[in-house]
Amino acid sequence: MSNPIAEQGSRRHWLRLVPLVIALVIGGFLFAGLNLRPKEIPSVLIGKAVPDFELPPLPGRPRGLTTADLKGEVSLVNVFASWCVSCRAEHPLFMKLQASGVVPVHGLNYKDEGSAAMGWLRRHGDPYDRVGADLKGRVGIDWGVYGVPETFLVSAEGRIVCKHIGPIMQRDLDDKLLPFIKALREGGTPQC
Amino acid sequence: MTAELGHFALVLALSVALVQATIPLLGAWRGDQGWIALARPAAVVQCLLIVIAFGALMHAYITSDFSVLNVATNSHSAKPLLYKISGVWGNHEGSLLLWLLILVLFGAAVAVFGGNLPAPFRARVLSVQAMIAVGFLAFVLFTSNPFERLLPAPLDGRGLNPLLQDPGLAFHPPFLYLGYVGFSMAFSFAVAALIEGRVDAAWARWVRPWTLAAWCFLTTGIALGSWWAYYELGWGGWWFWDPVENASFMPWLAGTALLHSAVVVEKRDSLKNWTVLLAIVTFSLSLLGTFLVRSGVLTSVHAFATDPARGIFILAFLITVIAGSLTLYAIRAPAMKGGGLFAPVSREGGLVLNNLLLSTACATVLLGTLYPLFLDAVTGEKITVGPPYFNATFGPLMLPALIAMAVGPMLHWKRADLTGAIQRLKFAIVAAMAALFVTLVMAHDGPWLAIPGIALGVWMIAAALEEAAYRLRLFRAPAGESLRRLLRSPRSAWGTTFAHAGAGMVIIGIVASSAWQVEKLQIMRTGDVVAVGDFSFKFVGASPFRGPNYSAVSGTFQVSRNGNDFATLKPESRNYQDPPMETTEAAIRTGWGGDLYAVIGDPTGDGAWSTRFYHKPMIHWIWMGALIMMLGGLVSLSDRRHRVGAPARRGAAGRPLNVAKSPAGE
Numbered sequence: 106m107s108n109p110i111a112e113q114g115s116r117r118h119w120l121r122l123v124p125l126v127i128a129l130v131i132g133g134f135l136f137a138g139l140n141l142r143p144k145e146i147p148s149v150l151i152g153k154a155v156p157d158f159e160l161p162p163l164p165g166r167p168r169g170l171t172t173a174d175l176k177g178e179v180s181l182v183n184v185f186a187s188w189c190v191s192c193r194a195e196h197p198l199f200m201k202l203q204a205s206g207v208v209p210v211h212g213l214n215y216k217d218e219g220s221a222a223m224g225w226l227r228r229h230g231d232p233y234d235r236v237g238a239d240l241k242g243r244v245g246i247d248w249g250v251y252g253v254p255e256t257f258l259v260s261a262e263g264r265i266v267c268k269h270i271g272p273i274m275q276r277d278l279d280d281k282l283l284p285f286i287k288a289l290r291e292g293g294t295p296q297c
Numbered sequence: 298m299t300a301e302l303g304h305f306a307l308v309l310a311l312s313v314a315l316v317q318a319t320i321p322l323l324g325a326w327r328g329d330q331g332w333i334a335l336a337r338p339a340a341v342v343q344c345l346l347i348v349i350a351f352g353a354l355m356h357a358y359i360t361s362d363f364s365v366l367n368v369a370t371n372s373h374s375a376k377p378l379l380y381k382i383s384g385v386w387g388n389h390e391g392s393l394l395l396w397l398l399i400l401v402l403f404g405a406a407v408a409v410f411g412g413n414l415p416a417p418f419r420a421r422v423l424s425v426q427a428m429i430a431v432g433f434l435a436f437v438l439f440t441s442n443p444f445e446r447l448l449p450a451p452l453d454g455r456g457l458n459p460l461l462q463d464p465g466l467a468f469h470p471p472f473l474y475l476g477y478v479g480f481s482m483a484f485s486f487a488v489a490a491l492i493e494g495r496v497d498a499a500w501a502r503w504v505r506p507w508t509l510a511a512w513c514f515l516t517t518g519i520a521l522g523s524w525w526a527y528y529e530l531g532w533g534g535w536w537f538w539d540p541v542e543n544a545s546f547m548p549w550l551a552g553t554a555l556l557h558s559a560v561v562v563e564k565r566d567s568l569k570n571w572t573v574l575l576a577i578v579t580f581s582l583s584l585l586g587t588f589l590v591r592s593g594v595l596t597s598v599h600a601f602a603t604d605p606a607r608g609i610f611i612l613a614f615l616i617t618v619i620a621g622s623l624t625l626y627a628i629r630a631p632a633m634k635g636g637g638l639f640a641p642v643s644r645e646g647g648l649v650l651n652n653l654l655l656s657t658a659c660a661t662v663l664l665g666t667l668y669p670l671f672l673d674a675v676t677g678e679k680i681t682v683g684p685p686y687f688n689a690t691f692g693p694l695m696l697p698a699l700i701a702m703a704v705g706p707m708l709h710w711k712r713a714d715l716t717g718a719i720q721r722l723k724f725a726i727v728a729a730m731a732a733l734f735v736t737l738v739m740a741h742d743g744p745w746l747a748i749p750g751i752a753l754g755v756w757m758i759a760a761a762l763e764e765a766a767y768r769l770r771l772f773r774a775p776a777g778e779s780l781r782r783l784l785r786s787p788r789s790a791w792g793t794t795f796a797h798a799g800a801g802m803v804i805i806g807i808v809a810s811s812a813w814q815v816e817k818l819q820i821m822r823t824g825d826v827v828a829v830g831d832f833s834f835k836f837v838g839a840s841p842f843r844g845p846n847y848s849a850v851s852g853t854f855q856v857s858r859n860g861n862d863f864a865t866l867k868p869e870s871r872n873y874q875d876p877p878m879e880t881t882e883a884a885i886r887t888g889w890g891g892d893l894y895a896v897i898g899d900p901t902g903d904g905a906w907s908t909r910f911y912h913k914p915m916i917h918w919i920w921m922g923a924l925i926m927m928l929g930g931l932v933s934l935s936d937r938r939h940r941v942g943a944p945a946r947r948g949a950a951g952r953p954l955n956v957a958k959s960p961a962g963e
Binding site: 121122124125128129131132134135136137138139188 | 455574577578581588608609612615616619620623624626627628630631667670671673674
């Protein structure tokens with residue numbers, strides 16, 4: 106028997122293109138995959154009322170965060186910590202949001218030392234309306250937090266509309282959060 | 298200043314790489330000796346520049362220069378020195394720099410040691426190598442600069458993920474990258490050969506040592522990674538079919554196939570197209586692995602922080618490299634005809650079978666790894682593909698490959714006598730039967746599949762040894778002649794013996810540890826005793842202590858066997874502060890029969906602790922086997938014919954140079 110691969114080659118040139126075609130198909134799927142975000146596991150909390158909780162304020166800061174505080178107007182809840190580097194990346198955006206007054210932003214300070222968190226807010230600015238100190242991360246579990254930062258969009262009725270995992274970029278704000286906030290205020294029910 | 302120096306060295310390296318990627322290639326095309334000669338110094342200079350850049354980053358880590366963003370994000374002043382150093386590649390930017398460093402080290406090695414390569418061919422190889430470097434340098438400089446400054450500098454860094462603060466993991470990435478990037482040599486040789494339009498025995502002889510070296514590194518890297526998972530993650534598992542594990546395993550499978558098919562090209566001038574394709578595919582799979590880890594396309598425990606811009610860049614690069622080389626392949630491959638004819642039952646036939654099974658196995662792993670992505674893209678459904686799929690597809694494919702690999706080295710080139718080959722393995726057959734019988738008696742209550750599994754491993758080891766004995770004419774010729782044959786037989790044949798026997802050990806380790814493992818989970822108070830197989834574990838107590846950058850609880854367990862003291866195990870549960878994270882440090886006692894494995898978990902609050910014990914029979918054979926496989930690769934690498942220059946090419950068609958008509962040493 107002669108080498109089958111070499112023998113077929115002269116007769117069927119198109120076979121040579123098979124590896125290329127397979128590679129391009131896989132490449133196409135990988136490209137699609139870049140926009141898919143497998144990590145956005147649909148949260149079971151979407152569409153549900155925020156969990157019942159009551160968190161004390163950070164030491165030296167007036168207002169803590171409770172379930173009742175999230176009712177009455179559309180708001181964002183940002184899970185942050187002073188040890189979280191990505192939080193620094195998204196922080197300037199929250200500073201801008203606060204300055205523009207588009208939407209109140211509340212903080213959920215996750216597994217952090219109170220003094221470290223306060224120092225962090227002093228250094229980088231404090232964009233938060235209310236901040237609840239979740240020292241043990243107990244409330245974070247109820248919220249389904251599994252990484253910091255995460256940001257929740259909460260409706261005026263205190264319902265979780267959207268959950269963003271990872272740092273918020275300008276793009277997320279422009280394409281997702283701000284249009285949703287607008288729709289919520291106009292009485293719509295945007296789907297995440 | 299050092300950070301800027303490093304950054305500057307990278308920019309210079311990019312310009313050198315651009316020159317190296319074009320001028321020597323054009324020179325080889327035009328026959329311009331001066332342009333061809335540029336390749337060697339360019340490769341060396343490029344290597345020096347990347348060494349400077351890497352050194353600058355390492356300097357920033359060792360001196361804890363937190364004004365460098367990368368250091369501030371991934372290091373901490375209280376970290377032990379080893380982890381400051383390993384922190385350099387414990388993150389996306391630094392690991393890319395390591396990738397580049399290894400790439401240019403290989404390039405420089407070809408420039409310095411590739412004296413036996415014809416100058417135009419070497420110039421083409423180095424140009425292709427530089428094209429890869431251009432892609433990665435641009436990636437580093439434009440999307441992932443490790444030298445970015447952070448001003449004002451923070452007082453201390455954020456620390457390295459505590460799971461990564463471990464000696465096993467400090468060395469796992471460098472070995473893995475040496476393997477991944479080592480396959481870039483096979484790729485560059487293949488593309489250079491396609492450009493020249495010629496693949497012959499000499500080509501195979503040049504490409505084989507580089508492939509072997511990469512394969513040895515990758516084997517070590519994968520083994521280190523699984524060993525780390527075994528003792529650090531605290532579940533006693535060592536392989537999870539995680540996408541990123543698969544990403545390192547696929548190039549290994551393809552690279553193993555490549556090693557074997559290159560032998561056919563070298564000895565018989567056959568399978569040339571296929572070997573070139575394998576060289577391209579092997580490196581493409583390495584690049585795919587790099588992409589999967591860094592793009593966030595698949596969920597994995599290994600994923601780096603992801604950024605869509607990076608994903609787009611690396612995907613564009615990936616597609617350029619792979620589609621470019623495969624297009625070249627589609628154009629050039631028909632011109633390369635195989636020479637040697639062979640019967641289905643022959644050494645070549647065996648190697649073809651090996652290649653078919655290994656590449657099909659590799660394809661199933663690829664399918665399983667990317668399937669969640671395919672499904673998500675087409676239907677939007679989110680799933681994960683787990684061990685059941687891989688066990689059901691990969692196992693059955695490997696089974697015939699493993700059975701056959703014992704026979705392959707016994708077959709003659711061109712045309713072989715299968716019955717005769719099997720008759721020469723009678724000792725191995727007896728050994729496998731004996732193993733079957735002994736296992737059946739010792740483990741009469743199953744599991745049934747494990748019993749032939751052990752026999753398979755014994756068959757592989759015994760056949761490897763018997764093949765070596767046959768080669769030496771041991772017991773058939775006077776001892777003097779066997780000794781003479783021992784001294785003179787080629788090292789590559791010994792490489793085969795070691796690697797195949799090592800694979801048999803891995804199989805025995807896998808089968809025994811998964812079939813007869815004993816696992817106990819319980820809550821224990823001081824003084825409690827738990828029986829685990831033949832052993833009993835007594836909880837002596839738990840006490841807190843402080844490590845250099847963590848606080849921890851250490852439990853003490855007194856293990857006895859049949860009433861006699863056997864060992865003391867002290868597992869730890871560590872609590873790191875920067876960043877906050879809990880890790881388990883399992884206590885493992887390795888003996889001849891297997892491992893005892895103890896983990897201490899959380900306190901229940903009333904003085905009791907959750908604890909977990911395992912007895913894993915023969916599990917260390919997995920890593921010992923992998924080590925022996927790697928040694929086999931090294932022995933083969935030291936073969937004389939790789940060191941002594943390959944013979945010069947003859948004729949345009951590249952006729953076979955060294956036709957061995959029978960098994961080595963016959």
